[in-house]
């Protein structure tokens with residue numbers, strides 16, 4: 229079903245490059261005639277949506293229930309209904325990519341830049357178990373350009389040149405996609421170069437926020453009768469990129485990505501096999517883009533320079549068989565994902581200094597599932613599924629040398645002693661851990677006589693701890709991008725999170741309008757959250773670090789607590805006349821602890837998007853207002869600061885000036901509103917315009933343009 233939906237969306241995008249979102253919605257409606265079910269996903273097709281940003285994660289802001297935790301211009305972490313990071317399963321062309329950065333500088337969507345992106349889809353609400361191994365918080369799917377097969381045996385060259393520029397950081401992007409294809413073969417390639425300076429906000433600049441990135445892709449697809457096969461390689465080279473919300477900036481992220489897929493379609497079903505791998509190497513520092521650490525006399529402090537080398541390797545496979553059955557389908561699957569991480573912190577001014585931050589940590593999951601989709605009667609559709617995951621994790625023993633000069637007394641001696649004690653404590657712990665996790669879901673849809681389809685769903689979802697949550701042994705901020713300014717330690721003995729969720733919804737739709745509200749309640753046992761550390765070694769170490777001007781005292785330790793998430797999101801569109809459509813999205817989420825009286829950290833403020841889309845002859849335009857409420861439901865545990873509400877106006881227009889060439893222009897934050905972005909955390913780099921550890925500002929007015937030439 230998914231495949232059909234996807235190819236239909238692609239067909240629309242190709243046939244009508246000027247079609248706006250309502251066309252994509254139309255195509256989904258066509259799909260819905262064949263099955264009783266609610267609209268359970270929301271897709272943004274990049275050709276039809278104008279965005280200035282290089283970061284695909286920013287597109288989530290346009291989608292119901294979704295948002296982005298922004299730690300840098302290329303470092304957007306997906307958030308959905310209050311959960312984020314590793315709780316959201318992100319698929320990039322089917323592959324799961326665990327980035328090299330222990331602070332998620334290369335969060336998964338880093339590997340699907342906007343310039344090569346074809347579409348971004350979020351699953352609304354309860355995610356079927358077939359979508360991924362761990363989907364406790366949601367599912368996001370990025371699909372990149374792959375080209376199309378031709379209609380006969382003659383080879384044809386086609387492609388797309390894409391250029392963009394924006395004013396807020398003098399950023400530009402240049403990319404080209406080409407494909408040489410006939411009815412059996414597609415050979416494709418893609419190149420991209422993008423760079424920008426520092427961002428402007430109404431009261432100054434965000435430093436450092438510059439970036440530079442290159443990307444190269446090469447792929448091949450083959451189709452013959454019932455067989456379809458594809459293989460793709462990509463190389464990502466991210467160079468200098470500022471991440472002012474984190475303690476360091478990106479020096480490089482060099483990644484090799486591989487993926488391959490085979491499908492066999494018969495009268496009885498569809499068999500799919502997928503393989504993927506990635507090898508990611510990353511360097512970051514606290515001195516090459518931001519002002520280096522300073523001594524009391526305001527000169528560089530060579531002893532506090534830090535450089536971090538981090539690598540990750542991922543291997544994944546998935547085997548699925550979709551069997552056509554009476555009134556629906558059976559879907560059987562077996563999948564595996566194997567990742568390994570290593571991270572070492574050094575000081576370029578003192579080579580013997582090192583902290584083996586994560587030492588060959590492994591996180592391996594093997595999963596199996598069965599799913600059933602069935603039409604119970606002409607008006608009632610049912611989907612249900614069961615998945616079992618076996619998770620095994622381990623770490624090699626760790627060590628550190630914090631006394632590089634071999635001093636006999638003083639601070640380095642004491643810190644080195646504490647680090648030694650912490651590593652011994654860690655190395656003697658139960659580092660090898662296994663979890664067996666069971667997920668299940670059921671969704672029931674009922675179509676009434678009128679325009680309404682009612683929906684109710686329930687699910688149990690699990691997630692084993694991340695490698696940081698289990699194996700961070702010395703108080704550091706390597707937390708998968710939490711960016712709360714706190715140092716953390718992990719706990720190898722953490723239990724997996726278990727969520728129970730119910731969701732109620734309604735699709736109300738006819739020629740004049742479509743309204744899609746969803747109400748949800750999710751109760752999480754053993755939710756993993758930092759709580760005040762009771763480990764005296766860790767606490768003393770953090771205190772000493774703080775005395776030296778590095779990090780904060782009072783570290784947190786990842787612990788199992790109880791939490792809940794609930795709220796409402798609504799997606800809607802109203803046809804005003806042939807040319808004008810009104811779009812509105814409402815997002816409300818609450819997230820708090822059940823074991824103590826506190827809110828959860830970094831949860832999206834309530835927000836409301838209202839847009840008018842105009843389709844004229846030869847051009848389209850939109851005016852958009854985005855309103856965020858105050859967020860004063862903040863986490864005391866994470867020392868979170870509240871933010872005030874704000875409203876922004878965005879404009880965009882596009883036109884096909886000559887056949888195949890489309891020019892778009894837009895303005896974001898047209899009124900140059902000054903505001904704080906609750907999800908962009910705090911400033912951690914020296915900046916004359918933003919106080920240290922104060923909230924990050926939202927971006928100032930941004931004019932941007934995009935030119936696409938499809939040939």
Ligand SMILES: [Cu+2]
Nearest residue numbers: 329330333512
């Ligand atoms: Cu990093």
